[in-house]
Amino acid sequence: MAAEDAVAMKNKGNEAFKAKDWPAAIDFYTKAIELNDKEASFYTNRAQANIKMEAYGYAIADATHAIELNPDFAKAYYRRAVGNTAILKHGDAIHDWKVVVRKNPADKVAKAQYDACQKMVKRDAFLKAIEISDAPSAAEGLDLENIIVEDAYDGVRLKDEITQEFVDDMISRFKNGKKLHRKYVFQIILAVKDIIYKEPTMVETHVKSGQKITVCGDTHGQYFDLLEIFRLNGFPSESQHYLFNGDFVDRGSWSTEVVLLLYAYKWLYPSSFFLNRGNHETDDMNRMYGFEGECKAKYNERVFKLFSESFSALPLATLIGDKYFVLHGGLFSDDETSLDDIRKLNRHGQRQPGQSGLMMEMLWTDPQTEPGRGPSKRGVGLQFGPDVTKRFCEKNGLEAIIRSHEVRMEGYEVEHDGKCITVFSAPKYCDSTENKGAYINIESDYKLDFHKFDAVPHPDIKPMAYANNGMMTLGFGYHSMALGVLEGRA
Template sequence: MGCGTSSKKGNTSEKVCTDLVSSTQLVTSALILENQQDLIVRAASVIQNWYRRYSARLKARQHYALAIFQSIEYADEQGQMQLSNFFSFMLENYTKTNNEDSALVTRLFDNTGLGNKSQDREEYVGLIDVPDSYDGPRLQFPLTFTDIDLLLQAFKQQQILHAHYVLEVLFEARKVLKQMPNFTHAKTFPAKEITICGDLHGKLDDLMLIFYKNGLPSENNPYVFNGDFVDRGNNSMEILMILFVCFLVYPTDLHLNRGNHEDFMMNLRYGFTKEILQKYKLHGKKILQVLEEVYTWLPIGTIIDNEILVIHGGISESTDLNILCQLQRNKMKSVLMPPMLMDQEVAVKTNKSGSVNAEPGKVESDKSPSEHLTKQEWEQIVDILWSDPRGKKGCYPNTSRGGGCYFGPDVTSKVLNKNQLKMLIRSHECKPDGYEVCHDGKVITLFSASNYYEEGSNRGAYIRLSYGAAPQFFQYQVTSTSCLNPLHQRVSAMECSAFKILKERMIARKTDLINAFELRDHSRSGKISLAQWAFSMESILGLNLPWRSLSSHLATIDSSGSVDYMSSFDDIHIEKPMKDMKSNLSEMMYRYRADLKIIFNIIDSDQSGLISMDEFRTMWKLFNAHYKVHIDDSQIDELASTVDFNKDGNIDFNEFLRAFYVVHKYEKPDSSFA
């Protein structure tokens, strides 16, 4: 029967037909919709997987860049620690040096704090007037909260605190710090938390952000600042003044622990000395002399609720809190100045003419042995300032930094249990998230300087502790224009900077690297396997990096996987003041430029920036003898003569070192891991 044979039946049939068509359309639409949804889901899945891979690659690149920054930072600290061996060497060799050399060595140690007496307040502050034209902050002693606010507002406007007030603050801080024990004690209550901050390293914006988020220090808002206030950043003086002024207003509610950078020898390498001399050209040296002593009076730790130990670095299996509580901490002038005078049994006595008489087997110095730490006491402080936790059990030398030790979870448990403590909070290491928890929750690493290596490289963090509660972590990151860039741009910038400093490390060991490469290039083809290249890089540079993963950034690799090892140096070279200078000499000067500059700055007691030809030769001979760098004296004499441009018998040492700088011919395009 057709669809339209009868009106009644026809209507029914038409309705059935219409329903069938509608049902078919609905089914078809549903199938189409289902297919579209399936396509959308699959497309979303593809996009999600792509984004996850993309994010993972960015994370990997960021991780590699941070590994480079940290490895080179620790290698530099290792070089800094090795200076203590150099100073030991010079003391050991007093009897072997001629009069000229001995006179220079005497000057060196006269200017390193070994013979410095406590500075007189009136001699320094009383002779410095504040002119009417000075429009910066004027502090009123005794200090109050008003002075804290005044200082913060002035520093926000990039004003400089006058040297008169800087010295006043330092002398006042010294007076109060002298009354403090080696370990200060703090208590929390349910209604009174305490905030702990890690390394700040001269980053004023981070400190301002912490105070903005967490409030200013007060009796009801106590703080612990766990060392490394200075160096590397541009505002170490501002941070130091803010912390000391807050400390003087709230001496029982703001705790300042000494870090490994509260050390005048560290400041010579890592920037704070230079910052002071630039900001205070007239009175900078006086500030440095007083600051050197103030450092020694900083407490070395804080104990909270008799349960939580807060120290800058870490512990070792021999850490003894009884010894640390009883030693005279002000005897620790610098980690780079170990108590050699006692151990060496060398007498050094300077007569009025400046010559040196040295007699082995007898101790005669301006300071009696009681004014120096014992070797055991010195090592105890070095351990708590320099050590780092690791997952491996036991206690073993900190080969990365060259000072302190690595300590495992068993060492943590042993020391905490022995002293009836529950937790160790330490700083000293940059962490991507600003903090890290390890050793079964018993050790917390806290780092408060965000963007430490490069913009976007890491977040900062602080901790709030309340009685009987778990620590609360607060993270932040100071933002700038570059921080608003897309993540891939920030990672690329950080990566570029990391590979640049790694290349500089490579060029400083170019001769040694080439020798290592050629040793494995038996066919003299100029190519070696990737494994051989990676082994050579690690054995010479000792940076413990994932060299295989980094290889495409550092050298040319052919289709068979062989590395053209000379391509590692294609885009970088060291400038030389002499065209015919041997490569190993220019590399040596570049490699040890920071050490040489520190020694020069110590010798250059009048801060003239000049060093005599004889002093330069003597300094280098001593350095050469200790480091065994095998550079002929004739080369040094020729070099010294060449850089004495006006032939006045003096060398502008800063200009001399600037002659040995690395030139990057070009930057490689961003073909990274993405």
């Protein structure tokens, strides 16, 4: 009877998966496993739903369990390979791709992924070999004054300072599929890099009477949804402040448009438009998830290198009214970490976050429901419980932390007894998740006012259109895989 009930739960999980409700699918697959923990396909189905939720560490663990139950189950190796590829562990992934190809020699998709993974392993080794700790800036030798903007360029001209007229024209150009002149792209990046470099690692701001600050989560190259936030909530102004909490780029195929518009507003309103760094404002993620390829396709490699330098200059957190600590990922492995530690952190001495340390934790960690700390569901960083959040808030005199970094089906979620708030601003994420987007308004009374919004139509360009070899289209439902997405039988 338990076996039949388990299959029924699995079938409900498949229905939820097809409806793109990944959390519900995971819950049903978990119930199926609780009823029958010897069926490998239950684990591979849950692994696929975890991949959709970017819980790659959980997906790898599920796939490994499935392999232990059935060492001949090709789909389990496939899932584990996707999970390790997603967290850039190409050396681990390549072994599983090799197994999949051996077990399914006619699977052209798996063969292509195996070949791509081999190239990535070689590329990673090459980049490590040529890495220079004190490399010259990509701005060296860039003679902006002598870059000619041709008479045929039909946009507003940018002089020494940015104007509202120029920003309005940018918005229109991008909506119509046009690009900025590369001279203006260089100007914007360099101007903003200079502004943000001078900002502290934790920016501190207050909301005065008659003002409002809006906190937005991940936007991930979803340009038309970014414009919807501004349409609904008001465009940036002297009284309408904004904080974008990282992950401006990657996955969505208008990442250059998103980050250039955000940078333009930062230049226009340097003291009231704020940007925190996310885990996708990093080189290794940009190489995998599309931003590097998009920069090269729409502009050139130098544009990407300048963006990379500017990303490493971004602040890591913002403190709003001494009440809300806003950062992309979450809290820390050490209870002794304080706001003063963040203030003292020299982010300029470490361009990339690495695999450990304060910067990595600020960009990568996630909340969990259980007390204490646990291993990361992503396979990178860690997870922190409600007791960790409570101690941090009490120690630092905070009402709550606000973070992003994770899809929430309603666009936001209040957790940890109200002290941990997640906000995510990319609705219908990657065109494959039926989630809403959200943003949070904070006025001078410092109450949190949550707003949800739906995705808007966009031109027919798929997510990850510029990703490395199309590799990370795996597991996101952008094409049907030869091995199938879910196991319908048990």
